[in-house]
Amino acid sequence: MSGCDLALCDVALPDGRRTDIGFKTGKVVHIGAMEQADEIVRCHGMMLIPAATDMHVHMRGGTQAEKEDWHSGTMSAIAGGVTLVVDQPNTVPALTTPSHFTRRVKEAITDACCGFAINAGVVPGSDLSSLWTAGAMAFGELFAGPSSYGETLPAHDLSIALQKIRHMEGLATIHAEVVGPSNPITLVAHDFNRTPTGEADAVRKVCQINFSGCNLHFCHMSTGLAIDAIMEHRKQLTGLEHGLSNSSMAYRTSFEVTPHHLLLSNQDFLPGDTLAKVNPPLRDKNIQQGLWNMWDRIDVIASDHAPHTAIEKTVDFSDAPSGIPGVETMVPLLLAEVLRRKLSVSSLIEKVSRRPCEILGIPPAGFQPGERADFVLYPRETTRVDPGELHSRAGWSPFAGLPAIFPEMVIMEGRIVFQNGEFFNPGPRWYPGRGYDIVG
Numbered sequence: 001m002s003g004c005d006l007a008l009c010d011v012a013l014p015d016g017r018r019t020d021i022g023f024k025t026g027k028v029v030h031i032g033a034m035e036q037a038d039e040i041v042r043c044h045g046m047m048l049i050p051a052a053t054d055m056h057v058h059m060r061g062g063t064q065a066e067k068e069d070w071h072s073g074t075m076s077a078i079a080g081g082v083t084l085v086v087d088q089p090n091t092v093p094a095l096t097t098p099s100h101f102t103r104r105v106k107e108a109i110t111d112a113c114c115g116f117a118i119n120a121g122v123v124p125g126s127d128l129s130s131l132w133t134a135g136a137m138a139f140g141e142l143f144a145g146p147s148s149y150g151e152t153l154p155a156h157d158l159s160i161a162l163q164k165i166r167h168m169e170g171l172a173t174i175h176a177e178v179v180g181p182s183n184p185i186t187l188v189a190h191d192f193n194r195t196p197t198g199e200a201d202a203v204r205k206v207c208q209i210n211f212s213g214c215n216l217h218f219c220h221m222s223t224g225l226a227i228d229a230i231m232e233h234r235k236q237l238t239g240l241e242h243g244l245s246n247s248s249m250a251y252r253t254s255f256e257v258t259p260h261h262l263l264l265s266n267q268d269f270l271p272g273d274t275l276a277k278v279n280p281p282l283r284d285k286n287i288q289q290g291l292w293n294m295w296d297r298i299d300v301i302a303s304d305h306a307p308h309t310a311i312e313k314t315v316d317f318s319d320a321p322s323g324i325p326g327v328e329t330m331v332p333l334l335l336a337e338v339l340r341r342k343l344s345v346s347s348l349i350e351k352v353s354r355r356p357c358e359i360l361g362i363p364p365a366g367f368q369p370g371e372r373a374d375f376v377l378y379p380r381e382t383t384r385v386d387p388g389e390l391h392s393r394a395g396w397s398p399f400a401g402l403p404a405i406f407p408e409m410v411i412m413e414g415r416i417v418f419q420n421g422e423f424f425n426p427g428p429r430w431y432p433g434r435g436y437d438i439v440g
């Protein structure tokens with residue numbers, strides 16, 4: 001087979017087979033023995049997997065650029081095997097108007113180093129249809145409970161927003177929590193103030209007020225209880241669908257889980273460690289194990305990359321911003337778990353690459369001819385997370401010292417953009433949502 005821009009020879013596929021793979025104009029064109037291509041890279045049996053799409057990141061920028069910006073955040077993504085990120089709208093200013101949204105897209109086109117999509121924010125009275133035609137990928141995360149960087153959308157306004165989003169056939173992404181009245185000064189107290197029961201109740205409440213049947217995606221589910229609530233709701237929907245000739249209520253619900261809720265517990269840190277303060281909170285080891293037990297049911301793994309600087313976190317617990325960086329460590333940490341046989345590589349690919357694209361309607365990266373040629377080559381040896389080597393401007397990681405497998409090479413749109421720690425002109429590509437109106 002000739003005519004390829006790039007061929008990777010002797011790669012190990014996720015199922016263990018060794019083969020060659022060829023790319024042309026950003027797509028996979030051939031899989032099987034190859035002799036010719038403009039550039040041939042011999043890979044000696046390193047593992048090749050489709051690059052990840054992280055559907056929940058906060059790339060900051062603007063007045064928050066000391067935490068992160070499009071450049072540092074997307075370099076961090078690439079170095080962690082992520083070639084497409086979905087940015088959340090709780091920026092300063094928040095992306096609740098078409099002009100703020102469009103300015104944000106321009107910033108990303110200038111500074112981002114990988115594929116990106118941007119969600120739109122919702123406040124009472126937002127012009128959702130203009131945000132949709134401006135190219136919003138989805139709406140939210142909509143805060144059903146407050147967070148340090150997000151205002152609650154009252155139930156009535158949330159219900160109206162869901163109705164409008166349903167009308168446009170869009171997707172609403174939800175931050176579901178109930179927040180207690182106390183002012184926690186430890187990680188355990190923070191957990192008690194934003195309880196597992198509260199998370200499950202918030203999920204149920206959002207489902208109850210979704211009268212119009214809008215497609216819902218629940219962000220960063222941290223407990224088996226909340227996942228059970230989603231499963232229960234799905235069962236009710238299926239029952240409803242069977243009983244209805246007109247299946248107008250047959251909407252989709254999906255959810256994501258973060259690596260920090262799977263791999264960390266509040267017992268792993270000193271009681272008042274602000275670096276580990278995040279919403280929803282880290283739970284205890286039992287609840288953490290319960291989340292692992294749900295692995296097969298999880299739709300998506302997303303990082304909720306929420307960078308804050310170590311200095312901003314070095315304040316009293318109650319004043320410290322919630323959120324932790326994680327886009328660069330997401331796949332490497334979970335790949336180390338694959339090597340330890342805790343999960344299969346195919347299930348990991350499904351949750352970090354295939355499913356997020358399916359939920360968002362983005363063409364997936366994959367091995368079939370014609371699929372997006374975004375791939376990552378991983379060595380078979382485990383190292384440990386060293387925060388000094390990460391690219392996020394946050395400069396720290398709660399995963400320091402944990403086993404991880406970092407990419408050796410990253411291919412984006414059929415081109416090598418990262419190899420052995422060096423970047424080779426990675427560039428942006430905007431993935432607007434389905435409502436994008438080029439003329440408008």
Ligand code: NCD
Pocket residue numbers: 058090141147148149150175277278279280304306307322323324
């Ligand atoms: C997020 C942030 O910092 O933007 N923080 C967090 O703890 N997850 C906002 C949020 O999702 O709550």
